[in-house]
Every structure is written in C-alpha cells, then in structure tokens.
Amino acid sequence: xxxxxxxxxxxxxxxxxxxxxxxxxxxxxxxxxxxxxxxxxxxxxxxxxxxxxxxxxxxxxxxxxxxxxxxxxxxxxxxxxxxxxxxxxxxxxxxxxxxxxxxxxxxxxxxxxxxxxxxxxxxxxxxxxxxxxxxxxxxxxxxxxxxxxxxxxxxxxxxxxxxxxxxxxxxxxxxxxxxxxxxxxxxxxxxxxxxxxxxxxxxxxxxxxxxxxxxxxxxxxxxxxxxxxxxxxxxxxxxxxxxxxxxxxxxxxxxxxxxxxxxxxxxxxxxxxxxxxxxxxxxxxxxxxxxxxxxxxxxxxxxxxxxxxxxxxxxxxxxxxxxxxxxxxxxxxxxxxx
Amino acid sequence: xxxxxxxxxxxxxxxxxxxxxxxxxxxxxxxxxxxxxxxxxxxxxxxxxxxxxxxxxxxxxxxxxxxxxxxxxxxxxxxxxxxxxxxxxxxxxxxxxxxxxxxxxxxxxxxxxxxxxxxxx
Numbered sequence: 001x002x003x004x005x006x007x008x009x010x011x012x013x014x015x016x017x018x019x020x021x022x023x024x025x026x027x028x029x030x031x032x033x034x035x036x037x038x039x040x041x042x043x044x045x046x047x048x049x050x051x052x053x054x055x056x057x058x059x060x061x062x063x064x065x066x067x068x069x070x071x072x073x074x075x076x077x078x079x080x081x082x083x084x085x086x087x088x089x090x091x092x093x094x095x096x097x098x099x100x101x102x103x104x105x106x107x108x109x110x111x112x113x114x115x116x117x118x119x120x121x122x123x124x125x126x127x128x129x130x131x132x133x134x135x136x137x138x139x140x141x142x143x144x145x146x147x148x149x150x151x152x153x154x155x156x157x158x159x160x161x162x163x164x165x166x167x168x169x170x171x172x173x174x175x176x177x178x179x180x181x182x183x184x185x186x187x188x189x190x191x192x193x194x195x196x197x198x199x200x201x202x203x204x205x206x207x208x209x210x211x212x213x214x215x216x217x218x219x220x221x222x223x224x225x226x227x228x229x230x231x232x233x234x235x236x237x238x239x240x241x242x243x244x245x246x247x248x249x250x251x252x253x254x255x256x257x258x259x260x261x262x263x264x265x266x267x268x269x270x271x272x273x274x275x276x277x278x279x280x281x282x283x284x285x286x287x288x289x290x291x292x293x294x295x296x297x298x299x300x301x302x303x304x305x306x307x308x309x310x311x312x313x314x315x316x317x318x319x320x321x322x323x324x325x326x327x328x329x330x331x332x333x334x335x336x337x338x
Numbered sequence: 339x340x341x342x343x344x345x346x347x348x349x350x351x352x353x354x355x356x357x358x359x360x361x362x363x364x365x366x367x368x369x370x371x372x373x374x375x376x377x378x379x380x381x382x383x384x385x386x387x388x389x390x391x392x393x394x395x396x397x398x399x400x401x402x403x404x405x406x407x408x409x410x411x412x413x414x415x416x417x418x419x420x421x422x423x424x425x426x427x428x429x430x431x432x433x434x435x436x437x438x439x440x441x442x443x444x445x446x447x448x449x450x451x452x453x454x455x456x457x458x459x
Contacts, residue, residue, distance in 0.1 A: 175423070178419070183412070183415075184412070184415040184416040184418070184419040185415075185419065186415055186418045186419050186422060186441060186444075187441050187444070187445055189418075189419040189420075189422040189423050190422050190427075190437075190441055192423070193422055193423055193425065193427075193428070197428065315371075315374050315375065315378060316374065318378065319374055319377060319378060319381075322381055322452040322453065323452075323453070324448075324452070325445060325448035325449045325451070325452040325453065325456075326449055326452065326453045326456035328445050328448065328449075329445050329446075329449050329456055329457070332438075332441060332442060332445055336438055336442075338429070
C-alpha cells in the first residue's frame with residue numbers, strides 16, 4: 001500500500017500560501033507506477049494567497065523505487081512552469097518541494113484538471129469535445145505555443161540539444177537500439193535507410209513535446225482541458241511533433257481523420273499556423289510521419305521486451321509487440337517507391 | 339497421435355465462449371481486459387495453424403537474397419539488415435526489386451498472424 005504524508009504536505013502548502021489554517025481531504029492515488037505516483041488532494045485554505053478550495057494533483061517519485069531522483073520532478077516542474085508561462089493549456093504548476101522533512105521523495109503540486117484522456121474513448125465518444133474541428137484547431141494552437149519556446153532558454157538549460165541534425169540523431173538512436181537487440185528487423189532497417197537518404201535539414205530547433213498525440217491530452221464535454229505527459233519533451237525539429245500527431249499509427253481506428261483520429265489535418269494545421277504566424281510546409285510533414293512509424297515500432301519492441309525478458313509480465317506489453325508487423329506494413333507502403 | 343481438437347481449435351473455441359458469454363457481461367477496464375485476452379488467443383491460434391511454414395518460407399527466400407545457402411534465420415536476417423543499412427539496395431542498385439519483394443512477403447506473413455485486419459485498409 002502506497003502512503004502519502006498528507007499532514008506534512010498540508011503544512012507545506014500552508015507555508016507556501018501564507019494560510020492561517022488548512023485542511024486536506026479526498027486524498028487518493030490516481031496512478032502509481034514504478035517511478036512516479038499521482039495523488040489527488042483537496043486543500044481547504046483559510047486566508048493567504050489561495051483562500052478557498054484548491055483541487056490539486058501531487059506528483060512525486062515513487063517511494064517504492066527507493067531512489068531519490070530529485071532532478072526528475074524538479075525538471076518536470078520547470079518544464080511545466082515554462083510552457084504554462086507560454087500560454088499552453090496545462091495543469092497550473094504550483095509548488096515544488098525537495099525538503100526531506102516533508103516527504104522522503106521530492107514532489108510538486110499542480111492544479112487538478114478534469115476530463116478523460118483515453119484515446120479510444122475520445123475518438124469514439126463525441127459527447128467529449130463535440131466540436132471536433134474546434135478541438136483539432138485548439139490542438140494545433142497549443143502545439144504552436146509549445147514550439148514558440150526556443151533554445152537557448154535560461155529555465156530549460158537542463159535539456160540537451162540533439163547532436164547534429166535532429167533527424168539523423170533520431171535515426172542513430174533507433175539504430176543503436178536495434179544493434180543491441182537480440183532480433184534483427186530488416187523492414188525497420190529499410191525504413192531507417194529511407195529516413196537517412198531523405199533526411200531534412202532542420203531550420204530551427206524548438207521545444208518539442210515528444211509524445212504529442214491523442215491519448216496524451218485531456219478533454220471534457222466542452223473541449224480541451226490540458227496537454228499531458230511531458231516526459232519526452234526536449235529540443236528538436238518542430239515538424240516531428242506535427243508528424244507524430246498526424247501519423248496513421250496514432251489515429252485509433254479512424255484513419256480517415258488524419259489529425260490524431262479526431263479531426264482533419266487542415267483544421268489542425270490552421271490552428272497551428274494562426275498561432276505561430278508560420279505556414280506549415282505540407283510536403284515536409286510526410287517525412288516525420290515515416291519517422292513516427294519507425295520510432296513507435298522501436299518503442300513497441302521495447303515494450304514487448306519488458307514482458308519477454310520477464311522483468312514485467314503484462315498482457316498489454318506482450319500485445320504491444322504485435323503492433324510491429326502492422327507498422328512495418330505501413331512503413332513499406334510509405335517508402336517503397338522512393 | 340495428438341487428441342483432437344488440436345490447440346488452434348481449442349483456442350478458437352475458448353475465444354468464442356469469451357465473446358458470446360463473457361464479453362457482454364463485463365464493462366470498462368474489464369471489458370478492455372477480455373478484449374486483450376481474445377486478441378492474444380487469436381494471434382496464438384493463427385500461429386499454431388501456420389506452424390513453421392512462414393518461417394521456413396522466409397528462410398528460403400532470405401538465403402537466396404543474401405546468397406548464403408546455409409545460414410540460419412537469425413544470422414541471415416542480421417546480414418540482410420546490415421546490407422540494407424549500407425545502401426546495398428538503394429534506388430538504382432541491382433537486387434532492389436528482389437529485396438522489396440522479400441520484405442513485402444515476410445511483412446504480409448507477419449501481419450497475417452499479428453493483425454490481419456491491418457491489410458484491409
């Protein structure tokens with residue numbers, strides 16, 4: 001059973017807000033992995049800067065891991081703060097705490113947002129974000145705001161830059177994995193060779209979300225409530241996020257809706273272009289959609305390997321490996337003529 | 339002689355039971371779980387039905403391609419992978435068509451077992 005030091009955290013919030021008194025309620029574990037835990041907690045605050053009820057999520061390193069990875073949460077908090085300041089719709093980051101007398105592992109507190117994130121549910125159930133063109137446009141707008149953050153950035157100095165051209169760095173990373181894996185993948189090698197032969201020159205680096213797709217944002221009955229999952233964020237080619245979002249492998253059973261299975265590409269692009277003031281070079285996106293398939297294929301192999309190695313027996317992980325042939329099929333289709 | 343029905347038929351039969359009697363009675367995460375179980379059983383049944391024939395076919399085709407008549411599947415594919423990476427089959431190079439034909443063939447077979455629906459669209 002995972003434990004949450006609610007009195008100590010409440011005291012921390014009281015000090016942070018200058019409240020006269022504070023009570024904490026409705027503490028529950030939302031999701032707990034081997035590395036992080038997300039706890040819901042409501043704070044009723046008397047006086048100070050946040051008088052009233054504050055609904056929060058406390059995100060902290062899993063006590064189960066036994067290792068204090070303070071940098072992880074601190075960086076995540078810095079990232080969230082940076083994109084929040086740029087107007088990206090994310091849960092508002094409130095406070096970071098690495099004081100061991102409060103919690104044995106570092107944590108940060110953010111405002112809680114509501115809605116659903118399940119990709120299959122969002123794609124199928126139109127009672128969530130019923131205006132789909134508006135949702136696609138909003139997602140384009142959000143992405144443009146993320147990409148408005150460019151290096152160098154004083155608050156994000158901990159993010160490393162790709163060594164050399166982002167596309168080539170990506171290819172090298174995927175090949176590195178394949179070289180150390182027990183099974184060779186000739187079709188993936190074919191795809192990677194195609195990517196190498198067609199590699200673009202990145203015009204400008206920007207902050208890339210790294211996993212911007214349906215399933216990693218939240219919507220309610222009105223529309224978009226927040227962009228989630230910032231663990232792969234880093235400096236890269238902004239077209240990579242656009243290709244990832246639109247790639248066929250992320251349409252969840254709606255290949256006709258090219259923008260993440262929820263809308264048309266043009267709605268998504270329009271939101272992006274209006275916000276950024278920059279046109280998206282249509283013909284450049286395809287390359288990054290091929291990249292998305294290669295990238296996802298390697299991740300799927302890694303997920304399957306977590307099961308096959310015996311480290312983490314899981315039906316979901318085991319089945320994820322069986323997505324690879326379908327990705328290879330799409331890769332061949334996209335690259336056979338060029 | 340094995341007793342019949344054989345493994346693939348047993349899996350198919352068990353899967354049909356899940357579909358008709360269990361699936362309608364569950365909801366939410368459980369439903370998702372049962373669907374995953376059914377998917378796993380379908381993949382396993384297709385593999386049992388095919389036996390070794392796809393891998394034997396791949397081995398034969400691959401040996402011709404890389405001109406290594408005695409290599410095993412693993413070492414042959416490793417060789418093939420490195421040839422592809424080195425540009426041996428780039429546009430204009432001889433052997434490109436034969437390679438593509440081979441890649442399509444093995445991919446057809448892999449998709450046919452792991453997710454045959456993917457071929458329809």
